[in-house]
Amino acid sequence: QVQLVESGGGVVQPGRSLGLSCAASGFTFITYAMHWVRQAPGKGLEWVAVISNDGSNKYTADSVKGRFTISRDNSKNTLYLQMTSLRAEDTAVYYCAKANLKVISRGGVDPWGQGTLVTVSS
Amino acid sequence: SYVLTQPPSVSVAPGQTARITCGGNNIGSKSVHWYQQKPGQAPVLVVYDDSDRPSGIPERFSGSNSGNTATLTISKVEAGDEADYYCQVWDSSSDHPGYVFGTGTKVTVL
Numbered sequence: 234q235v236q237l238v239e240s241g242g243g244v245v246q247p248g249r250s251l252g253l254s255c256a257a258s259g260f261t262f263i264t265y266a267m268h269w270v271r272q273a274p275g276k277g278l279e280w281v282a283v284i285s286n287d288g289s290n291k292y293t294a295d296s297v298k299g300r301f302t303i304s305r306d307n308s309k310n311t312l313y314l315q316m317t318s319l320r321a322e323d324t325a326v327y328y329c330a331k332a333n334l335k336v337i338s339r340g341g342v343d344p345w346g347q348g349t350l351v352t353v354s355s
Numbered sequence: 356s357y358v359l360t361q362p363p364s365v366s367v368a369p370g371q372t373a374r375i376t377c378g379g380n381n382i383g384s385k386s387v388h389w390y391q392q393k394p395g396q397a398p399v400l401v402v403y404d405d406s407d408r409p410s411g412i413p414e415r416f417s418g419s420n421s422g423n424t425a426t427l428t429i430s431k432v433e434a435g436d437e438a439d440y441y442c443q444v445w446d447s448s449s450d451h452p453g454y455v456f457g458t459g460t461k462v463t464v465l
Contacts (some may be wrong), residue, residue: 268454270398278390278398278441280454292453295356333388333403338445338452341388341407343400 235259235344237329242349245319255312255346255355263287268342269293269303271325281327281335282314290337293303294354297323319353326350356448366463373429373446375460377442378424386439387425389418393438402427403438411461429462 241253255267269281282293282303291303302315312329326348334340360378367373376389387405390398400409402418405425415430429436442457 270454270456277439278443278456279458280443280456283453292451294453295451298451327442328397333400333409338447339386339404341390341400341403341443342454343403345397345399347397 235331236238237331237344237346239327239329239346239349240353242327244352244354246355247320247353249314250317251318251319251351252316253314253327253329253349253351255314257310257312257331260331263307265335266337267303267305267312268330268332269312270328270330270342270345271323272328272348273322274324276325279325284312285331286335292293292337316351319351321353324351324353356449357444357455359442359444359455361440361457361460363452363458364461364463365455366465367429367432369432371432373432373436373462374425375429375442375462377425377427377457378423379444380426382425382444385390385420385446387418387420388443389416389426389427390441390443391436391438392441395434398441432462432464433451434464450460 236258238256268283284303304313328348330342330345333343384461389402392398400416
């Protein structure tokens with residue numbers, strides 16, 4: 234079955250950088266776009282970024298544009314999120330998720346990983 | 356940017372029907388997806404592309420979308436349906452396309 238395992242979360246000071254990884258298994262990774270979605274403590278879901286199956290297309294939420302970079306290594310079945318200039322408001326659980334269909338703009342995302350907590354605090 | 360509005364809460368008795376709305380400008384022209392999130396767990400897709408169900412999702416979950424409102428309907432509500440529910444659409448109307456989530460609705464089973 235599909236499995237997505239995030240790693241790399243932790244406590245980081247404001248203004249610093251942090252990288253997240255998501256190891257994927259149970260499906261043909263190169264076939265599907267992949268997403269990052271975050272959820273601040275006690276708050277709703279916020280979509281962060283998506284990368285197409287071959288990495289040629291990337292879209293990022295305005296709230297993180299210019300600071301966060303999504304990438305993937307299809308040879309390693311791994312998705313990444315590089316976060317720079319972190320702010321307190323970036324504190325959240327970060328989920329990676331597989332596109333449900335082979336078209337980025339349709340189908341939603343399914344399934345999701347268990348998430349990794351990023352805390353930005355001095 | 357595109358805004359999706361959901362009621363903060365919906366209460367329903369077991370066995371009854373819960374309807375959760377998601378409002379957005381001309382949302383009927385977009386594909387709407389719905390997620391269920393229970394406390395401490397990752398979200399689960401329950402309806403995609405307005406009215407399709409992923410495998411393993413009960414037929415009690417259904418969706419519709421028209422005009423400025425999309426609706427998730429949960430029939431014969433069970434205690435296990437108590438959760439937060441979020442709608443989602445792909446917004447391609449701006450220079451920066453991407454997914455947008457609704458504000459979320461907490462469903463309480465009385």
